[in-house]
Amino acid sequence: MPQKINSSARKKRPFYGWIVVLASFLSLLVVGLIYSYGVFVDPLTQEFGWSRSSISLAFSISIFLSTFSLPFGRMSDLYGVRKVVGIGAALSGGGLLLASQISSLAQFCLCIGIAGVGISALYVPPVSAISRWFNKRKGMATGMAVSALSGGMALFPPVIGMLIAAFGWRSALVILGISVILLLSLSSLLIRHEPRSLGLSPYGWEKPEAATNERIIECDLRTAIKSKPFWFIYFIMILTHISLFLVTVHVVPYAIGLGVNNVTASTALTLLGICSMAARILGGVAADKLGTAKLFTIFLAIQAFSTFLLVKSENIWTIYLITAMLGIGFGGWIAIYPLRVSGFFGTKYLGSILGFFDSGVGIGGLIGPYLGGLIFDLFGRYDSAFLLSGAFCALAALISILLRREQKISGF
Numbered sequence: 001m002p003q004k005i006n007s008s009a010r011k012k013r014p015f016y017g018w019i020v021v022l023a024s025f026l027s028l029l030v031v032g033l034i035y036s037y038g039v040f041v042d043p044l045t046q047e048f049g050w051s052r053s054s055i056s057l058a059f060s061i062s063i064f065l066s067t068f069s070l071p072f073g074r075m076s077d078l079y080g081v082r083k084v085v086g087i088g089a090a091l092s093g094g095g096l097l098l099a100s101q102i103s104s105l106a107q108f109c110l111c112i113g114i115a116g117v118g119i120s121a122l123y124v125p126p127v128s129a130i131s132r133w134f135n136k137r138k139g140m141a142t143g144m145a146v147s148a149l150s151g152g153m154a155l156f157p158p159v160i161g162m163l164i165a166a167f168g169w170r171s172a173l174v175i176l177g178i179s180v181i182l183l184l185s186l187s188s189l190l191i192r193h194e195p196r197s198l199g200l201s202p203y204g205w206e207k208p209e210a211a212t213n214e215r216i217i218e219c220d221l222r223t224a225i226k227s228k229p230f231w232f233i234y235f236i237m238i239l240t241h242i243s244l245f246l247v248t249v250h251v252v253p254y255a256i257g258l259g260v261n262n263v264t265a266s267t268a269l270t271l272l273g274i275c276s277m278a279a280r281i282l283g284g285v286a287a288d289k290l291g292t293a294k295l296f297t298i299f300l301a302i303q304a305f306s307t308f309l310l311v312k313s314e315n316i317w318t319i320y321l322i323t324a325m326l327g328i329g330f331g332g333w334i335a336i337y338p339l340r341v342s343g344f345f346g347t348k349y350l351g352s353i354l355g356f357f358d359s360g361v362g363i364g365g366l367i368g369p370y371l372g373g374l375i376f377d378l379f380g381r382y383d384s385a386f387l388l389s390g391a392f393c394a395l396a397a398l399i400s401i402l403l404r405r406e407q408k409i410s411g412f
Contacts, residue, residue: 017133023191024126024145032152038252056373063365065116073355076125089184091118096177136204143284154273157266218346239396241364249369276331283332300397303329308390
């Protein structure tokens with residue numbers, strides 16, 4: 001009798017893939033930190049007298065380094081995701097702790113850059129692991145995990161703002177560094193590379209003979225890089241993230257310029273994050289039912305339209321409304337993006353391919369914040385910066401239409 005009870009309990013045990021989703025959520029929550037850098041602009045300017053373009057350059061370097069995911073994607077394919085997340089914990093948390101002790105711009109660039117390298121280990125490996133754990137409900141599982149990026153965007157700005165107001169920016173970085181190490185240690189403990197490591201099959205897995213009508217596509221990076229869809233997606237990543245990072249780094253100082261305090265201004269990023277989180281979850285669920293192609297373009301268009309509207313924002317409430325809309329657009333397409341990639345190239349080499357695409361995010365992160373700061377330093381206003389930001393995103397939406405046509409031609 002005891003053996004039968006234990007066997008029944010094992011059958012009722014929840015599928016471990018959902019634990020992997022939770023572990024990935026914790027990892028991706030930390031990645032959301034890169035959308036919170038704008039909260040530090042005003043305190044650093046006050047203490048050191050640095051220009052906005054100089055501070056933005058430091059953040060641009062960190063964001064750029066945070067997307068060096070290709071080596072970590074390959075490492076996760078070879079050695080497993082747990083070890084890679086552990087490395088990310090040490091580097092990202094350690095970099096933030098070191099940044100709390102800086103006394104020059106060069107030191108700040110170095111320390112925040114180390115944190116950026118650590119963050120680069122925290123997106124591609126967990127998202128790739130989810131693709132291996134789920135055949136069905138992959139969109140929902142991915143959407144739930146990547147919603148953590150928006151969760152970090154919603155959580156960190158107001159918390160950091162309050163910590164800075166209460167303890168100063170140095171103590172805020174110390175608290176942040178310790179919290180990051182603890183969160184990522186738990187993520188590393190829970191996550192697993194693939195179902196076979198626990199003797200399981202992916203969720204919704206069917207025997208090959210039961211799915212003979214499905215076309216199985218598995219492209220390695222060398223093969224994928226020769227295709228048009230690969231470069232369409234890559235340029236979409238660059239353009240959208242030039243736009244996004246320009247806004248997320250500079251919308252807080254822009255709002256402060258309208259006469260509100262740091263905490264009130266950073267609420268704009270919180271709203272962006274909350275709406276992005278909802279859009280990531282709902283976008284993933286919708287993709288399972290409606291497909292990814294049209295939704296991908298629609299959400300990109302929403303991000304472009306809302307960015308253009310920032311030019312007309314004249315008070316904090318308008319900024320809140322626009323950033324909420326921007327969050328819906330960005331959250332929706334970024335939840336669908338891994339599904340688009342796996343639809344074209346398969347899941348076997350997904351870590352390496354997503355790692356390469358993440359460098360596009362890095363290029364966007366390198367250009368966007370610095371470009372916004374440079375335009376402000378030259379003209380004393382953000383109008384031209386927000387117009388240019390919207391134009392970049394609108395171009396990405398147009399490229400996504402070309403991607404849809406390529407999908408019909410290739411049959412992917």
